[in-house]
Amino acid sequence: MWDYTKEVMEHYRNPKNVGKIDDAEAIGEAGSLVCGDALKIYLKIKDNMVVDAKFQTFGCGSAVASSSVLTEMIIGKPLDEVKKITNKDIADRLGGLPPEKMHCSVMGHEALENALSKYFKEDVAPHEKDKMVCTCFSVTEKQILNAIKDNNLKTLEEVTNYTKAGGACGNCKADIQAILDKYYGSEISKAKPILTKTQRIIKINDIIENQIATELRKDGGDIDLIDIDDNKVYVELKGCCSKCKNSTMTLKNFVEATLREMLDEKIEVIEVEK
Numbered sequence: 001m002w003d004y005t006k007e008v009m010e011h012y013r014n015p016k017n018v019g020k021i022d023d024a025e026a027i028g029e030a031g032s033l034v035c036g037d038a039l040k041i042y043l044k045i046k047d048n049m050v051v052d053a054k055f056q057t058f059g060c061g062s063a064v065a066s067s068s069v070l071t072e073m074i075i076g077k078p079l080d081e082v083k084k085i086t087n088k089d090i091a092d093r094l095g096g097l098p099p100e101k102m103h104c105s106v107m108g109h110e111a112l113e114n115a116l117s118k119y120f121k122e123d124v125a126p127h128e129k130d131k132m133v134c135t136c137f138s139v140t141e142k143q144i145l146n147a148i149k150d151n152n153l154k155t156l157e158e159v160t161n162y163t164k165a166g167g168a169c170g171n172c173k174a175d176i177q178a179i180l181d182k183y184y185g186s187e188i189s190k191a192k193p194i195l196t197k198t199q200r201i202i203k204i205n206d207i208i209e210n211q212i213a214t215e216l217r218k219d220g221g222d223i224d225l226i227d228i229d230d231n232k233v234y235v236e237l238k239g240c241c242s243k244c245k246n247s248t249m250t251l252k253n254f255v256e257a258t259l260r261e262m263l264d265e266k267i268e269v270i271e272v273e274k
């Protein structure tokens with residue numbers, strides 16, 4: 001059984017803006033009935049503002065909730081702002097989604113992107129040019145790459161959670177892994193510029209707060225950055241992590257490994273007990 005937030009439950013039970021707009025300026029689609037989830041979003045646009053939005057969806061409760069909250073997020077907003085909405089914004093507005101349901105927020109974002117592309121008459125046929133990776137769920141290379149970039153996905157399992165690709169016959173798993181390897185192979189070389197001392201401190205702080213602490217908090221743990229001395233990073237583990245007999249593993253295999261992977265292989269993480 002999934003653990004849904006009260007926002008998800010509220011939007012699922014009382015979805016807002018369900019239906020269609022006959023004279024919509026833009027209609028966006030994502031997913032397909034064959035794949036089990038589909039969304040159509042209708043936008044009424046006036047003076048570069050979304051003045052109304054409605055949706056029709058076929059999918060689970062998370063798909064309904066994601067679509068419903070998305071319409072609330074865009075109605076009354078200028079297009080410049082609407083364009084910047086990501087799937088993470090949709091999930092955040094719902095107070096989070098179970099990892100296995102993140103693909104519902106991605107579907108919302110893709111439908112919105114599709115509508116805006118049509119409205120601005122951009123190239124809207126990525127599926128024709130883009131390489132199809134997962135035929136079971138009609139997921140293309142570009143969609144997988146976008147999900148990786150937008151959500152900082154690192155593993156095959158995460159890609160499946162966010163896109164569904166790889167979640168059926170599994171024949172595409174090697175291709176998905178190759179996309180991940182290629183992306184991080186190039187990203188790592190790009191992501192390791194020479195930083196000033198201050199930039200390095202900011203970066204370490206950012207990784208700890210936004211990547212590491214976020215993960216630890218999911219299990220009742222937490223972490224504080226105490227000090228940085230060249231390659232030595234001093235931290236305090238808190239919550240469950242401080243009492244856990246596996247805290248050394250958490251420190252080395254997760255905290256240190258993440259900092260090394262994202263920033264510098266020479267980093268050593270040291271626990272400070274207060």
Ligand code: FES
Binds near residue numbers: 133137166
């Ligand atoms: S081709 Fe991707 S799960 Fe079947």
